[in-house]
Amino acid sequence: xxxxxxxxxxxxxxxxxxxxxxxxxxxxxxxxxxxxxxxxxxxxxxxxxxxxxxxxxxxxxxxxxxxxxxxxxxxxxxxxxxxxxxxxxxxxxxxxxxxxxxxxxxxxxxxxxxxxxxxxxxxxxxxxxxxxxxxxxxxxxxxxxxxxxxxxxxxxxxxxxxxxxxxxxxxxxxxxxxxxxxxxxxxxxxxxxxxxxxxxxxxxxxxxxxxxxxxxxxxxxxxxxxxxxxxxxxxxxxxxx
Amino acid sequence: xxxxxxxxxxxxxxxxxxxxxxxxxxxxxxxxxxxxxxxxxxxxxxxxxxxxxxxxxxxxxxxxxxxxxxxxxxxxxxxxxxxxxxxxxxxxxxxxxxxxxxxxxxxxxxxxxxxxxxxxxxxxxxxxxxxxxxxxxxxxxxxxxxxxxxxxxxxxxxxxxxxxxxxxxxxxxxxxxxxxxxxxxxxxxxxxxxxxxxxxxxxxxxxxxxxxxxxxxxxxxxxxxxxxxxxxxxxxxxxxx
DNA sequence: CGTCAGATTGAGCAGCTTCAACGTATGTGG
DNA sequence: CCACATACGTTGAAGCTGCTCAATCTGACG
Numbered sequence: 001x002x003x004x005x006x007x008x009x010x011x012x013x014x015x016x017x018x019x020x021x022x023x024x025x026x027x028x029x030x031x032x033x034x035x036x037x038x039x040x041x042x043x044x045x046x047x048x049x050x051x052x053x054x055x056x057x058x059x060x061x062x063x064x065x066x067x068x069x070x071x072x073x074x075x076x077x078x079x080x081x082x083x084x085x086x087x088x089x090x091x092x093x094x095x096x097x098x099x100x101x102x103x104x105x106x107x108x109x110x111x112x113x114x115x116x117x118x119x120x121x122x123x124x125x126x127x128x129x130x131x132x133x134x135x136x137x138x139x140x141x142x143x144x145x146x147x148x149x150x151x152x153x154x155x156x157x158x159x160x161x162x163x164x165x166x167x168x169x170x171x172x173x174x175x176x177x178x179x180x181x182x183x184x185x186x187x188x189x190x191x192x193x194x195x196x197x198x199x200x201x202x203x204x205x206x207x208x209x210x211x212x213x214x215x216x217x218x219x220x221x222x223x224x225x226x227x228x229x230x231x232x233x234x235x236x237x238x239x240x241x
Numbered sequence: 242x243x244x245x246x247x248x249x250x251x252x253x254x255x256x257x258x259x260x261x262x263x264x265x266x267x268x269x270x271x272x273x274x275x276x277x278x279x280x281x282x283x284x285x286x287x288x289x290x291x292x293x294x295x296x297x298x299x300x301x302x303x304x305x306x307x308x309x310x311x312x313x314x315x316x317x318x319x320x321x322x323x324x325x326x327x328x329x330x331x332x333x334x335x336x337x338x339x340x341x342x343x344x345x346x347x348x349x350x351x352x353x354x355x356x357x358x359x360x361x362x363x364x365x366x367x368x369x370x371x372x373x374x375x376x377x378x379x380x381x382x383x384x385x386x387x388x389x390x391x392x393x394x395x396x397x398x399x400x401x402x403x404x405x406x407x408x409x410x411x412x413x414x415x416x417x418x419x420x421x422x423x424x425x426x427x428x429x430x431x432x433x434x435x436x437x438x439x440x441x442x443x444x445x446x447x448x449x450x451x452x453x454x455x456x457x458x459x460x461x462x463x464x465x466x467x468x469x470x471x472x473x474x475x476x477x478x479x480x481x482x
Numbered sequence: 483c484g485t486c487a488g489a490t491t492g493a494g495c496a497g498c499t500t501c502a503a504c505g506t507a508t509g510t511g512g
Numbered sequence: 513c514c515a516c517a518t519a520c521g522t523t524g525a526a527g528c529t530g531c532t533c534a535a536t537c538t539g540a541c542g
Contacts, residue, residue: 065385068469075381075387085376090367090482095378095474118363125329126359129370132377137336139316139380140316144306146387147314147430150497180520191499194443196522229307233336241331392530421488434505435530483542490537498529505522512515 001034003108005057008081017241028044028087030113031055035106039178040234043106045086050094052108053086058073059104064186074187075139081117081167087132089114102178102213126241136233139202139232146189148226151198155189156227159208163217164231171219178213242348244273246298246359258482259417264365271354276347280419282429284339284347285326291335294327300345300375301419305427306337314382317429318399328373330355339473344421367482375476382474387430390469392439395429397468400449402457406470411461416420419454 006028013019037043043054043061056078063084078084084098089111118125125172138161145157159177166175168232171211179187185195202208207223209216217223254260273293279283282382284295284302304317304325316337319325323338330352331445359366379402387399400418407416420428426436443449448464450457458464 002298021443032462063381067382067385067389068471069389072390073385075384086379090373091369091378091476092480093473093476093478096381112344115363118367121357122356122366123368127362129373130331133332133373136328136373136377136380137332139377139384140304140306140337142384143316143387144378145315146309146384147427148308148310148312181522182520186388192520193500193522194498199497200522230309232334235332235334235336237406238332239333241333373513423488423492432531433488434490434532441490485541487540488538491535493534494532496531498527501524502528503523506520508515508518508520510513510515510517 001031001057003028005034005105005107006010006042007029008057008079008214009055012081012131014238016130016238017127017184018238019127023121023127026117026121026124030109030117032108032110032113032136035108037061037100037106039100039102039104040103043100044088044094045103046097047091048088048094048109050088052110053089053114054084054098055107055121056080056084056108057105057107059174060101061098061104062101062183062187063096072186073189074143074183076105076135077126077162077187078239079162082129083131086128087135101183102176115227130235130241136139137233137235145227150192151188151194152201153199153227154190154221155184155195155202156207157229158184158187159215160220160224160229160231161234163220164229164234164236168217169220170219171217171221174216176211177215178215242272242298244269246275246346246348247272249298249320250296251322252410253322253372255479256372256477257371257479258367259479260368260473264362265369267358267365270348271305272353273349273354276344276349277355278302278341278344278347280341280345280454281308282345284341284345285329285335287335287338289335290333291326291329291350291352292467293351294330294349294351295325295339296323296384297321297323298348301342301417302345302426303342303424304337304339314426314430316383317331317376318403318428319345320403322374324369327369328376329380342424343417345474363480364482371476373482378474378476386468392429392431393436393442394468396425396432396436396443396472397448397464398440399425400456400458401461401465401472402475404461405470405475405477409458410461412458415455418451418456 058080061078062074064074182192182196185192302319303315305315309458422436427435
């Protein structure tokens with residue numbers, strides 16, 4: 001694990017508060033071994049009791065809950081800089097799984113190291129807490145989107161969120177979203193058939209292009225309006241926490 | 242605010258980990274003034290930047306996200322012992338509102354006192370973190386329920402969750418859920434008309450009775466099966482955190 | 483007694499699902 | 513090099529789930 005691999009995490013944190021050199025140092029010292037997870041591979045499984053948390057260094061992964069009837073609901077999408085299972089530090093037992101969408105590089109942070117942070121770096125501990133609180137805020141927003149928005153608007157909302165988190169802003173830019181239509185359906189709570197129909201509509205409206213894993217936003221303005229997207233829930237505001 | 246008012250919070254925490262006498266003391270010292278919020282009153286509003294968090298002492302309240310189009314999605318239901326906005330301590334700005342369903346007694350905990358806890362009581366700080374992580378876990382479960390379950394099963398799931406959190410287990414027991422059918426619809430993402438139809442069905446199946454705010458579970462067994470309810474996501478397990 | 487919030491009912495329709503089939507690219511073993 | 517398998521995307525048709533609109537009912541309360 002190289003120093004520069006921590007840049008996405010530092011960026012996530014520095015979008016929300018200042019980070020002292022000592023705190024960066026403390027984070028760097030926490031990072032344990034790294035690993036490669038191939039596309040479609042498991043990162044953690046529901047029921048696991050990990051003794052470390054997993055930081056995404058590159059690639060994309062999803063959190064999902066399975067139901068007894070076999071359906072899968074994706075509850076979160078993770079990019080570089082995200083801890084996928086920071087909550088296992090306190091919850092102990094995973095109540096859901098995480099799997100890689102693309103080839104992912106990850107780094108493991110032993111829970112023992114996190115305990116030390118909560119003891120010696122209260123402010124940094126609050127920033128880790130913050131990361132999990134933003135997860136929860138995103139969950140609430142997804143719930144609201146599920147309840148209030150029709151299929152196309154939900155799809156637009158998801159793309160807006162991913163774009164906003166990756167820092168995209170200009171029309172015509174392309175981002176990689178390695179979701180199949182089945183997986184997109186599992187995220188939006190739609191059948192794959194209807195997901196396909198929705199994507200066709202969005203193409204027809206010249207909102208987006210989506211070829212393979214390359215998604216091009218043709219008009220942020222219209223996409224945001226379609227999704228009623230307001231990024232406040234991402235809490236990307238630098239202030240003392 | 243009387244000592245005994247803290248019992249629901251202590252119960253919540255002691256369901257999940259041991260709490261030392263010193264930690265209980267530290268919590269008690271945090272509690273600031275109390276207040277009464279009448280039914281239908283606001284507890285916090287979206288956009289607020291509170292300098293304290295609100296602990297429910299009695300009554301029931303809901304968290305909700307509003308959308309631009311005017312619809313309301315209830316994302317969480319709170320009972321005695323819940324912090325309704327503990328996350329505002331770290332998030333600073335509320336991204337949603339909380340309002341009282343019934344008359345509620347609440348107590349305020351200044352954020353300054355919480356800062357002291359994160360500095361002086363790392364274990365207690367982790368337990369507060371835990372409470373917010375369980376919120377997130379419930380959000381994920383609701384997302385999964387929204388995606389996978391039909392209306393009646395979602396309603397059953399909600400009742401199971403509230404019953405489980407209140408410690409109910411025996412058939413024929415009655416709990417108070419002061420939700421109107423409109424509010425229940427805002428929770429389950431259903432129209433009030435269809436919510437009514439679903440309740441009638443559940444009455445017809447002899448799963449529940451629901452008169453005013455009095456909900457009687459006639460058969461936990463069938464209700465749980467209907468909802469595919471598995472309480473693991475509530476993390477009610479006592480272990481070192 | 484009138485008013486109002488909440489519950490209930492019916493009818494018609496839209497959004498989304500399921501099933502089933504087919505298309506297309508990529509990879510694999512013979 | 514071809515035959516085949518596999519994963520993903522696309523299309524059409526039929527039907528269910530839940531929505532909207534609109535009216536009526538009920539009980540509580542001033």
